[in-house]
Amino acid sequence: MAETIIDIEQLTKVFYTDEIETHALSGIHMQIQRGEYVAMSGPSGCGKSTLLSIIGLLDTPTNGRYQLNGNEVANLNFSDRSRIRNQEIGFIFQSFNLIGDLTVAENVELPLTYRSGMPVAERKKRVQESLERVNMAHRMRHYP
Ligand SMILES: Nc1ncnc2c1ncn2[C@@H]1O[C@H](COP(=O)(O)OP(=O)(O)OP(=O)(O)O)[C@@H](O)[C@H]1O
Ligand SMILES: [Mg+2]
Known part of the structure; x- marks a missing residue:
């Protein structure tokens, strides 16, 4: 239904x-x-x-x-x-709004840091998996 x-x-x-x-x-x-x-x-x-x-x-x-x-x-x-x-809600802005002095991984991780109760290891795992899903894991440590 x-x-x-x-x-x-x-x-x-x-x-x-x-x-x-x-x-x-x-x-x-x-x-x-x-x-x-x-x-x-x-x-x-x-x-x-x-x-x-x-x-x-x-x-x-x-x-x-x-x-x-x-x-x-x-x-x-x-x-x-x-x-x-x-x-x-997921929102991709026309101008991206990525943070220039954080790495790709840190940009992806940032919203998760505002959630209480998620262990750091779980956070890192989710970031890794999300970037792998869009073939970006090799760029993790680069800046936007
Ligand atoms: N913060 C604001 N203050 C005043 N007017 C605004 C503001 N934001 C949008 N407008 C006006 O509201 C109308 C709709 O704008 P909007 O940005 O939603 O259009 P859009 O369909 O997204 O356009 P585009 O295809 O160029 O992105 C326009 O006339 C715009 O100038
Ligand atoms: Mg618009």
């Missing part, structure tokens, strides 16, 4: 800068089921990044409803949002 993981209704986002109002999103409806693969396309400035930032809990909507995995996102506090970003 389909399980809705992302459920968005009548979502709007307005940016206010120097007395200019930009209506970046105007009434978005969207449902994504578990296991579904979705791509969004559209002209520059149509609101793709704005919508992804809201879906990824990096930004908040001006109006409308967003349920993630059955939870009303508006009711999540700061630490709930941080935990979900850390443990449930």
Whole structure:
């Protein structure tokens, strides 16, 4: 049975800068089921990044409803949002946002260091496995 993981209704986002109002999103409806693969396309400035930032809990909507995995996102506090970003969401930025003075392995490891209770050996093992999966293990000790 389909399980809705992302459920968005009548979502709007307005940016206010120097007395200019930009209506970046105007009434978005969207449902994504578990296991579904979705791509969004559209002209520059149509609101793709704005919508992804809201879906990824990096930004908040001006109006409308967003349920993630059955939870009303508006009711999540700061630490709930941080935990979900850390443990449930993967986000690849257009500009990568890698940290230049950390190695490839340290960049991959960094989000895991914010999780309490994961032993260092487990962390190192996961980093190794993740990099092997994308044929990057030979670059572990390089810088981005
Ligand atoms: N922080 C912000 N402050 C003010 N306006 C913004 C902000 N972020 C985005 N906008 C405006 O909102 C609209 C949507 O921008 P957005 O970056 O979401 O578009 P996009 O579809 O991702 O474009 P691109 O294909 O160029 O990446 C644009 O008009 C943009 O100028
Ligand atoms: Mg964009």
